[in-house]
Amino acid sequence: MNTVRSNHLLLKAIAILLVGSGMGLAHNALSSAGIPLRTPPQPSFAELMSWSLHVEGLRVTLAEARRAFDRKEATFIDARPLRDYVAGHIPGALSLPASDFEARGQALLRDLPRDARIITYCSGERCQSSLHLARMLIEKLGYRRTGVFFDGWHAWNAAACPFVIGEMP
Amino acid sequence: MSLLPKRLPLTLLLLSRLLLGATLLWAGGAKLPEPAFFAQTVRAYEVLPLPLIHPFAIVVPWIEVTAGLCLLLGFWTRSSALAALLLLLSFAVALGVNLHRGADLSCGCFALDGTGGSLGEALLRDALLIAVALLLLTRSAPLSLDRLLDRRSQIEDA
Numbered sequence: 614m615n616t617v618r619s620n621h622l623l624l625k626a627i628a629i630l631l632v633g634s635g636m637g638l639a640h641n642a643l644s645s646a647g648i649p650l651r652t653p654p655q656p657s658f659a660e661l662m663s664w665s666l667h668v669e670g671l672r673v674t675l676a677e678a679r680r681a682f683d684r685k686e687a688t689f690i691d692a693r694p695l696r697d698y699v700a701g702h703i704p705g706a707l708s709l710p711a712s713d714f715e716a717r718g719q720a721l722l723r724d725l726p727r728d729a730r731i732i733t734y735c736s737g738e739r740c741q742s743s744l745h746l747a748r749m750l751i752e753k754l755g756y757r758r759t760g761v762f763f764d765g766w767h768a769w770n771a772a773a774c775p776f777v778i779g780e781m782p
Numbered sequence: 783m784s785l786l787p788k789r790l791p792l793t794l795l796l797l798s799r800l801l802l803g804a805t806l807l808w809a810g811g812a813k814l815p816e817p818a819f820f821a822q823t824v825r826a827y828e829v830l831p832l833p834l835i836h837p838f839a840i841v842v843p844w845i846e847v848t849a850g851l852c853l854l855l856g857f858w859t860r861s862s863a864l865a866a867l868l869l870l871l872s873f874a875v876a877l878g879v880n881l882h883r884g885a886d887l888s889c890g891c892f893a894l895d896g897t898g899g900s901l902g903e904a905l906l907r908d909a910l911l912i913a914v915a916l917l918l919l920t921r922s923a924p925l926s927l928d929r930l931l932d933r934r935s936q937i938e939d940a
Contacts, residue, residue, distance in 0.1 A: 625861030629852060630868070633845030641817055641840045648817045652836040655825075694822035696890055710822050736886040740826075767886050 653712065661744040665761065671747065673732050673760040675768045682774070687730040690750075692742035693766065703734070703769060704777045711742040714749050722754065731759040737767035795923040798914045803853030805911060806866055810846025812892045817843075823890035829876045845869060853918075856926020863918035870912045877905040 641647040656664075665671050673681070681687040682703065689706035691698045698708040709721055725731075731750060735743040743761050750756040762769075770776065813820045821839035824830060830838055846869060852862035873891070880887055881901045889904035899907075922928050 622861050622864060625858045626864035626868075629849055629858065629862055629865040630845055633848035633865075634841040636848065637814075637841040637844030640814065640844065644815075644817075646816050646818065648821055648836055648840065650836055650840070652821075652832050652834070654832060694826050694890070695819060696823065697826075697888055700888055712822055712825060713818070739883065739885060742826075 653715070655711070655741075655745060656748070658741045661741055661748065664748060665744055668751070671759075671761055673762040675762070675764050675772060677760075678732060678734070678762040678769070679772070679774060681730065681732060687732045687760070688725060689762075690731055690733045690746065691766075692733050692735045692746040693740070697736065697766075699778070699780055701770070701776050701778050702766070704775050706734075708781050709746060711745040711749070714746060714753075718749065719754065722750075722756075725756075727755050728758060729756065731756050732762050733759065734762040734765040734769070737765040738763055740765065790917075790921070792924040795918070795921070796925055798917050799853050799856060799859060799923040799926070802863070802866060802911060802914045802918065803850045803855075806846045806850030806869075807854065808850075809892050810843040810848075810850060814843035814847065820890070826887055826890075827876045827880055828885075829879050842869065856923055856928050859923050859926055859928050860919055860921075863915045867912065867915040867919065870908055870915060874905065874908050874912065877901050877908060881905060 641650075678687075678689075682689070682705075685705075689703045691702045691706045691708050692711050693708075694710050695708055698706075702708070707721060709718060731747075733743040733747045733750070735741070743763070743765060747759045747761045750759045817836075817840050820843060821836055824835050824839050845865065849862045849865045849869070852858050853866070877889070885901070887901060889899055889901055891904055891907075922932075
């Protein structure tokens with residue numbers, strides 16, 4: 614009786630995983646919030662870094678970001694997941710996670726002229742979404758004056774710069 | 783099985799089952815309406831290979847909900863605990879790797895608003911839940927559907 618039970622233990626656990634997966638796939642297929650099964654590709658960090666070296670004036674320092682913020686000279690775009698944006702972001706920054714670019718990018722920036730200065734950021738030096746987003750803004754939408762605030766949210770926060778909590782207005 | 787005392791307080795087993803079940807149900811329920819947000823979270827952790835990110839984000843919240851419901855009802859308790867253990871271990875790896883990297887992420891364990899706490903807190907919570915799942919794996923819990931069904935089949939056997 615007991616050995617039969619322990620065999621069933623694993624089979625039933627697999628059944629739970631399968632039932633859960635099936636419901637997830639079904640919900641994703643039927644829901645309007647569904648996402649494609651195939652994950653959209655993202656360039657590698659090394660690829661983005663080497664690209665960034667060839668774009669003049671791409672790198673924005675903390676001091677430059679702060680100046681642009683104070684003088685309202687740039688539109689900041691937060692490339693982190695929405696959850697992190699909601700938890701705290703640069704005042705006035707728009708939320709556009711790099712993975713949402715295809716879906717929402719163009720609509721979000723509809724009213725922003727092509728020669729506007731944009732500064733993207735993500736959590737800090739180790740994240741790549743700000744670079745990825747900047748590359749798409751430059752290459753796909755033609756925002757040639759886009760810069761990347763490499764040190765990102767981490768440095769902004771550490772320097773006690775102003776921030777806002779909550780969703781996009 | 784014999785590592786633990788034969789007679790664990792029944793209330794401990796019951797509370798463990800309800801705690802793990804409710805936590806999974808809450809965590810899964812918060813994530814499942816918007817797979818895109820959870821996919822962002824999974825991507826930000828930078829642990830899974832790219833082709834697995836979306837499938838993982840689609841499937842995991844529903845497995846959490848399924849295992850959570852089973853645990854709350856006490857149906858297939860030990861198997862649900864095993865399934866939960868697999869999830870919790872995968873979360874522990876993702877959290878541990880990013881903690882080691884010093885990544886600045888919020889955990890994204892429950893909802894979108896960053897209420898899940900820091901990675902360290904999340905890993906601690908995950909470890910606690912792993913202990914609970916291991917405990918439940920060792921024996922069936924009281925006041926469960928499993929017990930009820932067991933009793934019924936025993937009566938039929940007799």
